[in-house]
Amino acid sequence: xxxxxxTTRQDCLERDARDPLAPLRDQFDLPAGVxxxxxxxxxARPRAALARATDVxxxxxxxxxxxxxxxxGWFELPKRLGDRLAPIVGALPGEIVVTDTTSVNLFKALAAxxxxxxxxxxxxxxxxxxxxxxxxxxxxxxLARWLDRGYxxxxxxxxxxxxxxxxxxxxxLMLTHVNYRTGRQLDMAAVSAMARARGAVTVWDxxxxxGAVPVELNRDGADFAVGCTYKYLNGGPGAPAFIWVPxxxxxxxxxxxxxxxxxxxxxAMAPSFAPAQGIARALCGTQPIASLALVECGLDxxxxxxxxxxxxxxxALTDLFIELVETQCAGHPLGLVTPREQAQRGSHxxxxxxxxxxxxxxxxxxxxxxxxxxxAIMRFGFTPLYTSFTDVWDAVAILRAILDGQAYDTxxxxxxxx
Amino acid sequence: xxxxxxTTRQDCLERDARDPLAPLRDQFDLPAGVxxxxxxxxxARPRAALARATDVxxxxxxxxxxxxxxxxGWFELPKRLGDRLAPIVGALPGEIVVTDTTSVNLFKALAAxxxxxxxxxxxxxxxxxxxxxxxxxxxxxxLARWLDRGYxxxxxxxxxxxxxxxxxxxxxLMLTHVNYRTGRQLDMAAVSAMARARGAVTVWDxxxxxGAVPVELNRDGADFAVGCTYKYLNGGPGAPAFIWVPxxxxxxxxxxxxxxxxxxxxxAMAPSFAPAQGIARALCGTQPIASLALVECGLDxxxxxxxxxxxxxxxALTDLFIELVETQCAGHPLGLVTPREQAQRGSHxxxxxxxxxxxxxxxxxxxxxxxxxxxAIMRFGFTPLYTSFTDVWDAVAILRAILDGQAYDTxxxxxxxx
Numbered sequence: 001x002x003x004x005x006x007t008t009r010q011d012c013l014e015r016d017a018r019d020p021l022a023p024l025r026d027q028f029d030l031p032a033g034v035x036x037x038x039x040x041x042x043x044a045r046p047r048a049a050l051a052r053a054t055d056v057x058x059x060x061x062x063x064x065x066x067x068x069x070x071x072x073g074w075f076e077l078p079k080r081l082g083d084r085l086a087p088i089v090g091a092l093p094g095e096i097v098v099t100d101t102t103s104v105n106l107f108k109a110l111a112a113x114x115x116x117x118x119x120x121x122x123x124x125x126x127x128x129x130x131x132x133x134x135x136x137x138x139x140x141x142x143l144a145r146w147l148d149r150g151y152x153x154x155x156x157x158x159x160x161x162x163x164x165x166x167x168x169x170x171x172x173l174m175l176t177h178v179n180y181r182t183g184r185q186l187d188m189a190a191v192s193a194m195a196r197a198r199g200a201v202t203v204w205d206x207x208x209x210x211g212a213v214p215v216e217l218n219r220d221g222a223d224f225a226v227g228c229t230y231k232y233l234n235g236g237p238g239a240p241a242f243i244w245v246p247x248x249x250x251x252x253x254x255x256x257x258x259x260x261x262x263x264x265x266x267x268a269m270a271p272s273f274a275p276a277q278g279i280a281r282a283l284c285g286t287q288p289i290a291s292l293a294l295v296e297c298g299l300d301x302x303x304x305x306x307x308x309x310x311x312x313x314x315x316a317l318t319d320l321f322i323e324l325v326e327t328q329c330a331g332h333p334l335g336l337v338t339p340r341e342q343a344q345r346g347s348h349x350x351x352x353x354x355x356x357x358x359x360x361x362x363x364x365x366x367x368x369x370x371x372x373x374x375x376a377i378m379r380f381g382f383t384p385l386y387t388s389f390t391d392v393w394d395a396v397a398i399l400r401a402i403l404d405g406q407a408y409d410t411x412x413x414x415x416x417x418x
Numbered sequence: 419x420x421x422x423x424x425t426t427r428q429d430c431l432e433r434d435a436r437d438p439l440a441p442l443r444d445q446f447d448l449p450a451g452v453x454x455x456x457x458x459x460x461x462a463r464p465r466a467a468l469a470r471a472t473d474v475x476x477x478x479x480x481x482x483x484x485x486x487x488x489x490x491g492w493f494e495l496p497k498r499l500g501d502r503l504a505p506i507v508g509a510l511p512g513e514i515v516v517t518d519t520t521s522v523n524l525f526k527a528l529a530a531x532x533x534x535x536x537x538x539x540x541x542x543x544x545x546x547x548x549x550x551x552x553x554x555x556x557x558x559x560x561l562a563r564w565l566d567r568g569y570x571x572x573x574x575x576x577x578x579x580x581x582x583x584x585x586x587x588x589x590x591l592m593l594t595h596v597n598y599r600t601g602r603q604l605d606m607a608a609v610s611a612m613a614r615a616r617g618a619v620t621v622w623d624x625x626x627x628x629g630a631v632p633v634e635l636n637r638d639g640a641d642f643a644v645g646c647t648y649k650y651l652n653g654g655p656g657a658p659a660f661i662w663v664p665x666x667x668x669x670x671x672x673x674x675x676x677x678x679x680x681x682x683x684x685x686a687m688a689p690s691f692a693p694a695q696g697i698a699r700a701l702c703g704t705q706p707i708a709s710l711a712l713v714e715c716g717l718d719x720x721x722x723x724x725x726x727x728x729x730x731x732x733x734a735l736t737d738l739f740i741e742l743v744e745t746q747c748a749g750h751p752l753g754l755v756t757p758r759e760q761a762q763r764g765s766h767x768x769x770x771x772x773x774x775x776x777x778x779x780x781x782x783x784x785x786x787x788x789x790x791x792x793x794a795i796m797r798f799g800f801t802p803l804y805t806s807f808t809d810v811w812d813a814v815a816i817l818r819a820i821l822d823g824q825a826y827d828t829x830x831x832x833x834x835x836x
Contacts, residue, residue, distance in 0.1 A: 029476070029480040029481075031480070031481045031482075031483070034483075036483060038483065038484045041484050042479075042483060042484045042487075044480075044483065045475065045476075045479045045480035049475055049479075049480075050472065050475050050476055050480075053471045053472070053475045053708065054468065054471070054472070056655075057463065057467055057468050057471045057654070057712075058447070058463075058468055060655070061460075061463045061467075061654060061655050062447040062449070062462075062463035062467075062468075063447075063449045064449075065449070065452075065454060065456065065460060065462065065787065066456045066459050066460045066787060066789065067782075067787075068655065069460075074655060074656070100518070100519070100522070100703075101518070101677070101702060101703030101704055101705070102703055102704070103675065103677035103678070103679075103702045103703030103704075104518070104522060104675060104677075104702060104703060107674070107675055111564065130689050133678075134678055134681070134687050134688060134689060135677045135678035135703060137689055137690070137691075138676045138677055138678060138681065138690075138691040139675070139676065139677055141676065141690065141691050142673075142674040142675060142676035142691065143674060145674070146529065146565070146674035147564075147565070147566075148567075149566075155689060230704070236475070236479060236706075236707070236708055237474075237478070237479050237486065237492060237706075237707035237708065238492070238704045238705045238706045238707040238708075238710070239706060239708075240706055241703075255560075256525070256560040256561060256563070256564035257521065257522060257525055257557070257560060258556045258557065258559065258560035259519070259521035259522075259553045259556055259557055259560075260521070260551075260552050260553035260556060261521075261553075262556075263552070263556065267792075268792070269552050269791065269792055270552060271548045271552065271555055271573060272555070272556075272559065273555075273556040273559050273560065284519060284521050284522060285519030285520055285521030285522060285553060285659075286519055286520070286521075286648070286656045287519070287656045288654075288655075288656045288657060288658055288706040288708075288709030288710070289654070289655035289656040289709070290471065290654055290655065290656075290657075290706075290708045290709040290712060291706030291707070291708045291709040291710075292656070292706070292709075294475075294708060364485075369483065369484060369485075371484065373687070374686070374687055
């Protein structure tokens, strides 16, 4: 999409007026006076979540008590939610469970991938990017250290090194599809094909992809994937994550966290583990029902639109943001980190600024909520379900006012924001 | 406590009238017409949980959004709740985190225990009971298989075999303190001392102990422990579990699920894992905040009483139940599974009946909610915070009416109840 560099606020109002996704904003509870550009970290609350929580707490737990494992379908929730999530990431029914945390699911997927490679004793390397979200690297390190069979994690500095890094010694290529800091999106089809051609198994982290950009796991030949429901999918703070195992890998899929929810007959109380058929073998223990149930409220909103519609608006929003920052804040030391090319972009945009942390604190104080990541990176997430074009205009106007007036405190103490 | 075998309902009413814990019942939401004897599987809902859920969903998530990681203390919840839980199980502050599932925490504890034993290459056996809750066995199997260094799981049929089963080849003795089917309680101090004397590390599962019976982890010399918050602790369906690592083991504690929440500097985004000091190294990934926050509502009730007071009433309730069943239902083929000796008893009582499943379904249909476990075992949980002596009398009266009238359907289809 080409935009005039003279976009006005009136233009933004008009774009909102003809935006087919604009009505979905009413399905979210957004606080007054806030422009929320951090849905890439914690998605906003679907209005329906409060009533759903009340129903789970008061009726399902309080009134129906233990019976709700059957009557409310608690035991089936991981699979039922997985099936609802499947079309958003190009998966089939029976290929996803919503369960545990992204880190724990990554452990399962990596362990299963290494297990697939055990016949190939020479394949001992897990390749990933140094700029990957750190927990992914830490989980790979933990797995390699504990197996103690010579596995190692190879960190590449940049995706341009992928070609050289993946070879005959590579067991697994573990990548995050959209980088958490830069917002750069990888070409899943091309990278998966390259890895497969070289005998490596791919494990994809969709934390910043699911609900943000079109993902076609099966079409693009991924081997395993994990992801998060509390960012673009609006599942609630720390909502359970997901794991995808395609049908072609399910029969061979084995993972060490072999708890009773992954057993073929969980209520037979057999004294030895036998894995369930299908995706259930990726489950482990009893899930946090209150948090898990709320995931459905976010998925209900996605059911009213499509990923192509979301992608079209996402690109329009990020294009607009880049254009407005570069024109209205010209002269300030801002550096675009996110790729300009649409195909390489996720749904958040990052700019560096020498005082990035202080500028972000000033933005938050004025109601524009983004976040900050070392080093010097301000992240702004654009969530087409509830972010308007006028939000973008207003956010940049506030950013400009802060920068022009140097209205930020470079001595501000840093504190943790996930 | 000695009870007359001629206990009447009036006696029960009088005992309720002088029960110091009776006022706490008002802090729970119990449905009318139900005698809930399944708090050992899913604890009842503290009344405060609904308001707390509303606050978490509407204000912390909906209004404060990402800022709640700091302002609502979300990131500190696992440790803060662990410190509140600590006195209930005889632990010190800084020794417990509430996080993940019991199965996942057991994996961490078992892995850490095996790691402590690595200098002793001859210790390759994890000893446990065949009658342990199956997921514990499955997790041990999964760990042993995955490490592939010759570890094996040795199942004993009965605790009388413990003496013969724990020896020079034993790495870990993994036991559940109160058995999930029989309600038999082990002597943690004696068993831990025996294991330690033989060079084995103990891992205790407190799923049916925490909040049910006095537990003194440090005093009794346990090495590691895990447990559940959704049974006697009334944390909500599938509420996050806990793991205990005593201070003396924390420096050496290492576990393979080394996610960013267990990192020394989680927000430094360093490309290599370095464990946090203290109990935080038992954490892994982002926790389900809605479910986690509700755990506090149950702990708030415990703060108003003490485990000795709870134990005194628990024993009085289970004594009364055993007495009433054996006198009022005499002549029916009921077999007491739970130990008569108080010191060997948890807070639930199990009876076998040839048609146990059908009888339990009839009880549930008449508002007496217990549960059923293979083979032929009816379980009745007694939760002193909200179970009255009159509840016990009424439940047995209904059981008697069902048995006397053979008012149960032996053809009833079985379905899953956790």
